[in-house]
Amino acid sequence: MISTLSPLPPDTALVWFRNDLRLQDNPALAYALRNHACVLCVYVDTIDWSDPPANAWWLREALRDLSQQLDQRLLFLRGEEQAVLQSLVAENPALEAVYWNRRYEPPLREQDAAFKQWLRERGLKVASFPGNLLFEPWEINKADGSPYRVFTPFYKAARSVGYVEPHPDASAQDLQKVIGVSPASREAIAALPQRAWMRGFADHWEPTRAAGMQRLVKFSEMSLRDYDERRHIPGVPGCSRMSPWLHFGQISPREIAALLKPLPDAEPYLRELVWREFAHYILYHWPDSVDSPMDDRFKAMPWRDAPDELRRWQQGQTGIPLVDAGMRELWHTGFMHNRVRMVVASFLTKHLMIDWREGARWFEYTLLDADLANNRMGWQWCAGSGVDAAPYFRVFNPALQGERFDPDGVYVRRWVPELAQLRGKQLHRPWNPGKGAKRIANYPSPLVGLDEGRQRALQQWARISGRDSS
DNA sequence: TAGCTCGTTGGACAA
DNA sequence: TTTGTCCAACGAGCT
Numbered sequence: 001m002i003s004t005l006s007p008l009p010p011d012t013a014l015v016w017f018r019n020d021l022r023l024q025d026n027p028a029l030a031y032a033l034r035n036h037a038c039v040l041c042v043y044v045d046t047i048d049w050s051d052p053p054a055n056a057w058w059l060r061e062a063l064r065d066l067s068q069q070l071d072q073r074l075l076f077l078r079g080e081e082q083a084v085l086q087s088l089v090a091e092n093p094a095l096e097a098v099y100w101n102r103r104y105e106p107p108l109r110e111q112d113a114a115f116k117q118w119l120r121e122r123g124l125k126v127a128s129f130p131g132n133l134l135f136e137p138w139e140i141n142k143a144d145g146s147p148y149r150v151f152t153p154f155y156k157a158a159r160s161v162g163y164v165e166p167h168p169d170a171s172a173q174d175l176q177k178v179i180g181v182s183p184a185s186r187e188a189i190a191a192l193p194q195r196a197w198m199r200g201f202a203d204h205w206e207p208t209r210a211a212g213m214q215r216l217v218k219f220s221e222m223s224l225r226d227y228d229e230r231r232h233i234p235g236v237p238g239c240s241r242m243s244p245w246l247h248f249g250q251i252s253p254r255e256i257a258a259l260l261k262p263l264p265d266a267e268p269y270l271r272e273l274v275w276r277e278f279a280h281y282i283l284y285h286w287p288d289s290v291d292s293p294m295d296d297r298f299k300a301m302p303w304r305d306a307p308d309e310l311r312r313w314q315q316g317q318t319g320i321p322l323v324d325a326g327m328r329e330l331w332h333t334g335f336m337h338n339r340v341r342m343v344v345a346s347f348l349t350k351h352l353m354i355d356w357r358e359g360a361r362w363f364e365y366t367l368l369d370a371d372l373a374n375n376r377m378g379w380q381w382c383a384g385s386g387v388d389a390a391p392y393f394r395v396f397n398p399a400l401q402g403e404r405f406d407p408d409g410v411y412v413r414r415w416v417p418e419l420a421q422l423r424g425k426q427l428h429r430p431w432n433p434g435k436g437a438k439r440i441a442n443y444p445s446p447l448v449g450l451d452e453g454r455q456r457a458l459q460q461w462a463r464i465s466g467r468d469s470s
Numbered sequence: 471t472a473g474c475t476c477g478t479t480g481g482a483c484a485a
Numbered sequence: 486t487t488t489g490t491c492c493a494a495c496g497a498g499c500t
Contacts, residue, residue, distance in 0.1 A: 142497090142498070142499095143499085148497085148498085149496090149497065149498095150476090150477065150497055151477085151478070152476080152477070152498095153497075153499085232479080275478080338479090339479075342479065388477070388478085390479080390480080391477090391480090391492085392493085393481080393492055394479090394480045396479090396480065396481085397480080397482095400480085465493090465494090472500100473499105473500090474498105475497105475499085475500105476496105476497085476498085477496100480492105481492090482492090483489105484489090484491105485488085485489085485490105
């Protein structure tokens, strides 16, 4: 049994770390340190390590980093969250309070509320704090009090509120109040199993807070000015790639906003940060949107059951260069450029007519930044069933997207080397070799003709929306 | 209340 | 090659 080194001293508060793996801008931690003699820092791991998702790799590194920042005083436990914490509370009568920063996903929100009630009934102090968003989801509403469904008005309302400053940090002296734990915790984190397919991630990422801050500062100095243009081009480093650090809360959105806000040209990037807020906002107000289309007409969409085609999409073997490049980038690096995410999602849901939830699940399995709110909103947007979604007739043409945003083929050649010999537009349309050009032998034919797939999707849309003329 | 404007990320086609 | 227009209709949000 992993435990603290000794019985807990009187007036100890427990700080429960979840998706806020940082010591800075951490209101729950700061409050506990300010108001209690001792603080026990705890993380409860719930991952199924028999088949962990990609971001389990990141989590392990982030926990090692956090533990190190705490001089190895992070108590690491495994199991069902409430059961683990309830037994910890029951075994340690010196625990007087439990604090955490809020999370907003169903069903975690309900579980947290129930746990809060359980703690109160046992006479413990308990409080939750805003730590992971710029705006609490209930703070921004329309004039009539109901929540927004469209981004632009939400964004305007958010801007008028202004970005909240980071919470003041606890002092180094206060951090001395954190209670030491048995070395077993550190060993247990280090011993978390990893999968062979994740080994390559370390070539692309360093999941520590310090590395994330370094990346952020570099981005603000080098790329912020051209962000609005270059963020669309997958072949160049125009994006900040902060999403995994944000997902695990190693760096908070308030810290990012505070750093970038004073800089010129920051608004396009900050607007993307507000998109992250909007995703959490939507999930908070419409928790069913995790699995149900927000547009009811899509409940009747006859999604195709095509496991072989789904597998080829997952493996980057669709025969569509930009789609395959994106899916391979995802598998090898745990990341995919945002524009390419839209292209592969459009291809899966429209050209292949495979259920957007299949795509969402695959992204959640393979993305290091896999975030329920962002991911589900993005997929619904691409499928056309979400709030403020793309109109049905907006079917991305992956070849055209490639020509437009990867004109030199830098991105496609990087991930689909078997096409490296093709030049110009041919690279994005290898099924249509020019005069005298050879077909590429070791690259598959397209799963579906781009025009054929588009027409099929439009026809199905006409059916479910009641405009079927046939 | 009624009316007006607008809606992250596009594509096809005609001129 | 570039530019403009249309693709449907509706509901959200504002005045």
